[in-house]
Amino acid sequence: MSRSQSISSQSKSLKITGEEIWKNKVEKVNSELFNLTYGSIVSQLCIDYKRDFKKVNEQLFSMGYNIGIRLIEDFLARTALPRCDTMLRTSEVISKCAFKVFLNITPTVTNWSQSQDTFSLLIDENPLSDFVELPMDAVNQLWYSNILCGVLKGALEMVQLDCDVWFISDILRGDPQTELRIKLNKVLKDEIPIGED
Amino acid sequence: MALDSILIINKSGGLIYHRNFEDPRQPAKESDISKMNSNDYLILASTLHGVFAIATQLTPTAVQLKANSSASGSDASAREMDSVKSEEYSTVSSISNSSIASATGGAGGVSNTAKVPGPGALGPNKAAANILNQGHRHLGSVSSGKKDGNNGRAQISNLTPYIPYVGMPHNNIASGGNSSANSPMDMGSFKGDDFFKEPFVSWNTSGIRHMSTDQFTMFIYQTMTGLKFVAIKNNQVVGSPSSNTTDIVGGIHLADNLLRKVYCLYSDYVMKDPFYSLEMPIKSTTFDEKLQQMIQNMNW
Numbered sequence: 001m002s003r004s005q006s007i008s009s010q011s012k013s014l015k016i017t018g019e020e021i022w023k024n025k026v027e028k029v030n031s032e033l034f035n036l037t038y039g040s041i042v043s044q045l046c047i048d049y050k051r052d053f054k055k056v057n058e059q060l061f062s063m064g065y066n067i068g069i070r071l072i073e074d075f076l077a078r079t080a081l082p083r084c085d086t087m088l089r090t091s092e093v094i095s096k097c098a099f100k101v102f103l104n105i106t107p108t109v110t111n112w113s114q115s116q117d118t119f120s121l122l123i124d125e126n127p128l129s130d131f132v133e134l135p136m137d138a139v140n141q142l143w144y145s146n147i148l149c150g151v152l153k154g155a156l157e158m159v160q161l162d163c164d165v166w167f168i169s170d171i172l173r174g175d176p177q178t179e180l181r182i183k184l185n186k187v188l189k190d191e192i193p194i195g196e197d
Numbered sequence: 198m199a200l201d202s203i204l205i206i207n208k209s210g211g212l213i214y215h216r217n218f219e220d221p222r223q224p225a226k227e228s229d230i231s232k233m234n235s236n237d238y239l240i241l242a243s244t245l246h247g248v249f250a251i252a253t254q255l256t257p258t259a260v261q262l263k264a265n266s267s268a269s270g271s272d273a274s275a276r277e278m279d280s281v282k283s284e285e286y287s288t289v290s291s292i293s294n295s296s297i298a299s300a301t302g303g304a305g306g307v308s309n310t311a312k313v314p315g316p317g318a319l320g321p322n323k324a325a326a327n328i329l330n331q332g333h334r335h336l337g338s339v340s341s342g343k344k345d346g347n348n349g350r351a352q353i354s355n356l357t358p359y360i361p362y363v364g365m366p367h368n369n370i371a372s373g374g375n376s377s378a379n380s381p382m383d384m385g386s387f388k389g390d391d392f393f394k395e396p397f398v399s400w401n402t403s404g405i406r407h408m409s410t411d412q413f414t415m416f417i418y419q420t421m422t423g424l425k426f427v428a429i430k431n432n433q434v435v436g437s438p439s440s441n442t443t444d445i446v447g448g449i450h451l452a453d454n455l456l457r458k459v460y461c462l463y464s465d466y467v468m469k470d471p472f473y474s475l476e477m478p479i480k481s482t483t484f485d486e487k488l489q490q491m492i493q494n495m496n497w
Contacts, residue, residue, distance in 0.1 A: 024388060024389055024394075025387055025388055025393065026386065026387070026388055027384075027385075027386050027387065027388050028388075069475065070469070070475070071468070072422060073424075073463065073464040073468045074386070074464040074465070074468060074469075076420060076421055076422065076464075077392075077420075077457065077460045077461040077464040078387075078393070078461070078464075080397035080398065080457065082398045083400070158422050159421055159422065191423075193208060193400075193419060193420075193421070193422070193423035194249070194250050194253045194403075194404065195402065195403055195404025195419050196400055196401070196402055196421075
């Protein structure tokens with residue numbers, strides 16, 4: 001009982017941390033600017049790759065990865081959160097702090113695997129996909145927000161969590177919800193900076 | 198300003214940035230540090246990286262025993278250690294005054310600090326002053342606690358108090374943090390008149406944090422991604438308080454505050470530069486300028 005209590009109180013304070021940082025410590029821009037810029041990138045990629053949406057997905061993922069490995073520094077400098085001891089904690093930090101600070105949304109964490117190493121993020125209001133309707137030929141192939149998977153993969157890797165990140169459903173494809181899955185492969189123990197106990 | 202140099206070392210031990218700062222109070226005086234060339238700095242950086250690694254492997258037996266006994270949580274000191282440990286996993290904002298007190302653990306300091314109401318309960322002006330006082334009191338209790346030598350390590354390593362406006366424009370302090378007064382410092386992607394306002398947990402728990410000689414003092418701040426920020430402070434500047442044992446912990450906290458802000462600058466002006474390749478030397482004039490500004494504001 002005390003364990004679940006302490007986890008809930010921790011996640012509550014994480015929520016407060018995330019909200020306070022977002023509110024008082026982060027400069028804001030109009031989200032439309034952000035989401036239209038992303039839209040123009042994706043549509044240009046579709047043209048460049050001649051509507052080969054598999055390649056577009058890959059390209060978005062690698063772009064996201066390159067963002068993630070840099071964005072983690074911003075996140076850590078801003079929050080100075082201590083290292084996560086469990087994946088449970090990691091999921092809370094991602095949804096309540098990271099998504100809040102950078103996208104101002106709080107995805108729901110759900111669908112834990114038995115071994116507590118895989119979970120889903122339900123993204124209710126995906127700010128990337130406002131105003132978007134996928135063309136007929138893209139509906140079953142393109143993961144429009146695939147850049148998010150790359151960002152998460154890159155950022156987690158920089159804090160020594162080797163994860164797989166992928167979409168399993170997207171409202172844009174006609175699914176009831178947008179679900180992003182994160183699976184921890186392993187903790188890269190050798191790469192944890194020495195000096196941390 | 199008595200800060201000589203800032204160095205940034207990447208996670209593989211290579212020097213990616215170093216900068217010496219001229220002291221206006223000591224113009225045109227060749228200090229020893231300015232005689233080093235960039236190759237010397239590269240060697241210094243990788244040596245530091247190595248020494249840092251060695252230092253983490255050497256832990257006093259007393260601390261090892263304490264860490265073991267804290268698992269059972271039998272005696273009072275073990276419980277104290279435990280609370281410090283658990284703090285590692287609580288968020289920064291949840292660390293209240295009372296936990297600061299428990300982290301300091303000094304017998305004299307605890308009661309004093311615990312009575313101070315939370316900063317949220319006061320107006321912004323009072324709060325800033327209060328935090329400042331509290332910071333001093335906190336530092337005082339730590340150094341007194343350190344004299345009995347038992348839990349000095351645990352105290353230093355975990356919680357860094359927020360020291361208001363380190364490296365920020367001075368008029369901010371005069372106006373009590375009122376941001377409507379002209380704020381000349383451009384904060385990049387950060388909002389407000391200071392980069393952060395909460396005490397924070399240091400990621401560097403068992404490496405070198407501080408090195409002192411009669412010539413200079415060195416402070417190391419390591420991030421979770423393995424980046425090291427190093428500040429070298431000159432002890433020989435006229436008018437700067439000489440370093441003595443009582444303000445070592447205060448110096449570390451001050452340096453951690455400053456270096457976390459340098460990290461904030463790094464995350465803005467280096468990480469967001471599309472032409473910067475990771476792990477490579479930093480050649481950003483904006484970063485240079487911001488850093489210079491911050492060091493100039495720093496009244497050590």
